Amino acid sequence: MKTDLRTNIKAIIARAYVRVVGANREPSWWLTETLLPIMSTAAYVFVYKALKAPEEYVGFVILGGTMSSYWIFVLWTMAAQFYWEKEIGNLEIYMIAPISRMSLLLGMASGGLFLATTRAVFIFLAGALIFKVNFAIISLPKLFAVFVLTLTGLYGMGMLFSSLFMLYGREAWHGVTLLQEPVHLMSGFFFPVRNLGFFVALGASLIPMTLGLDAMRQLAFEAGPKSGFINVNVELGALVVLCILFLWVSKHALEYMEKLGKRDGRLTLRWQ
Amino acid sequence: MRILDRTKENIRTIRTAGRLGWAMESNWTDPFLFAIYSIVRPLASSLILVVMYYVVTRGKTGMDLFAYIYVGNAFFMYVINVLFGVSWVIHEDRDHYQMIRYIYISPIRMYYYLFGRGIAKMILTTVAVIITIGFGMLVLKIPVNLLSVNYPLLIFSVAAGIFIITCLGILLAGVSMITAHHSYALTEGMSGLFYLACGAIYPIDILPVWLQYVSKALPLTYWLELVRRSVLGKSVSPTLGGYSDVQLILIMAGTTLVLALFSHWIYRSIEYIARKYGKIDQLTSY
Numbered sequence: 369m370k371t372d373l374r375t376n377i378k379a380i381i382a383r384a385y386v387r388v389v390g391a392n393r394e395p396s397w398w399l400t401e402t403l404l405p406i407m408s409t410a411a412y413v414f415v416y417k418a419l420k421a422p423e424e425y426v427g428f429v430i431l432g433g434t435m436s437s438y439w440i441f442v443l444w445t446m447a448a449q450f451y452w453e454k455e456i457g458n459l460e461i462y463m464i465a466p467i468s469r470m471s472l473l474l475g476m477a478s479g480g481l482f483l484a485t486t487r488a489v490f491i492f493l494a495g496a497l498i499f500k501v502n503f504a505i506i507s508l509p510k511l512f513a514v515f516v517l518t519l520t521g522l523y524g525m526g527m528l529f530s531s532l533f534m535l536y537g538r539e540a541w542h543g544v545t546l547l548q549e550p551v552h553l554m555s556g557f558f559f560p561v562r563n564l565g566f567f568v569a570l571g572a573s574l575i576p577m578t579l580g581l582d583a584m585r586q587l588a589f590e591a592g593p594k595s596g597f598i599n600v601n602v603e604l605g606a607l608v609v610l611c612i613l614f615l616w617v618s619k620h621a622l623e624y625m626e627k628l629g630k631r632d633g634r635l636t637l638r639w640q
Numbered sequence: 641m642r643i644l645d646r647t648k649e650n651i652r653t654i655r656t657a658g659r660l661g662w663a664m665e666s667n668w669t670d671p672f673l674f675a676i677y678s679i680v681r682p683l684a685s686s687l688i689l690v691v692m693y694y695v696v697t698r699g700k701t702g703m704d705l706f707a708y709i710y711v712g713n714a715f716f717m718y719v720i721n722v723l724f725g726v727s728w729v730i731h732e733d734r735d736h737y738q739m740i741r742y743i744y745i746s747p748i749r750m751y752y753y754l755f756g757r758g759i760a761k762m763i764l765t766t767v768a769v770i771i772t773i774g775f776g777m778l779v780l781k782i783p784v785n786l787l788s789v790n791y792p793l794l795i796f797s798v799a800a801g802i803f804i805i806t807c808l809g810i811l812l813a814g815v816s817m818i819t820a821h822h823s824y825a826l827t828e829g830m831s832g833l834f835y836l837a838c839g840a841i842y843p844i845d846i847l848p849v850w851l852q853y854v855s856k857a858l859p860l861t862y863w864l865e866l867v868r869r870s871v872l873g874k875s876v877s878p879t880l881g882g883y884s885d886v887q888l889i890l891i892m893a894g895t896t897l898v899l900a901l902f903s904h905w906i907y908r909s910i911e912y913i914a915r916k917y918g919k920i921d922q923l924t925s926y
Binding site: 390391397399404408409412420421425538539541548553 | 668669677680681682684685687688689691692693694695696697705709735736815819820824825826828829830831832833835836837840841842843846847923924
């Protein structure tokens, strides 16, 4: 069915609006999304302090904690959101609306991005100021490009995961849950990924966050290039490829899984 | 007779809620996949610290600090999982399954229901802790001698820890009654706070002085020290190392009593507010 651009833009704004307004009506949100997330990041800083690690490792942890906000956002407010929508009966309403599923997810992402960015900015600023992190930015445009490409790649990945919920329920939910700590480990959120060995790091590079974090470490810290996995320019190129790949695959996965869900009668199946 | 009947009733509530919690935790897949799922997350979380340690020390694991970090992190899984298992029930039953109103009108006490729902997580976490410690002993050569572990102290400490965490979980369950579905972040954040302040993965001596005061006010700090002593037989924290086992148990008991009373008061107060303002069965998924 041909859907018009205006309706889709309206859908994006509407879905994002609910998130931003909904969150701001909850005062507890300020505590849960700003002050509390810094705690576990700070704990990792103190591990390095207990081990008398070089100062740049504190910066690596703060960067990892900051970017972790976006990974959590992708997992819980994008990928797993279709699970909630399905469970509370919204998914079928979305399905009958004349809008693209990608617009809906983009709306979720935009609204969720507001929350994730608040969390990330707080972790970054509080962490950098409290622990006196020294940044030595080599190239700001490259750093910005890496950040945007990483988020785009993650958005594509989130869409890909969300397509699973067209067919599955708790199986997919638990699958998404499983991606938290293991990805923190494999993507090197709190240490340079090359310490995992070349082939493990290469495998983990399928997750845009791995290359994004590694490139950011290389571009933002004096000791970054020494601990980098591969050249930043190569990582930038690989991120572009991953973005295209994930957006393309997720579009088709959404259509395919929706078709399967309809065929098997699982699209509106709740509490499975 | 009345007390006996009430006890029987409460045990039945815990048992039924426990069975329900177990079914919800485990019946989404086959037992093999479930077993893999249950051990991957805790192992990954431990391995993050192992890699961090290896990166700095260039592979040296002989230091006492390594065992201290590893064992502390393994037992801290109880905090993350049981806290989540108890407090998330409110959101799950309210927003997700929309059953909380029926639970409230049934002739059971919510406290025991919440505790029962947390049992599945306790069982799973116990398995995860055993596997993590076993992995540490076999692969990472953590110096744990199974013949010299102080088992009575370990069993007592774990039971006390579960009680402390359940009190915290009930406190957060109370808060969840008047907050939206992002109470997930609240539980996660509170776990982070305890992870930071209780010296789960480093001696509390490394913390700034003001944070050490916070640490000393939390029963989980003493609980972690006791489980470490029972497993490793020693402490690397100069501050906590100065206390004997009995002193630690007494301090833990005192701080736990304060926590239990505070948790009860918070839960009851917020529950009243939630019922008064019609928030008890609100839907907040956005």
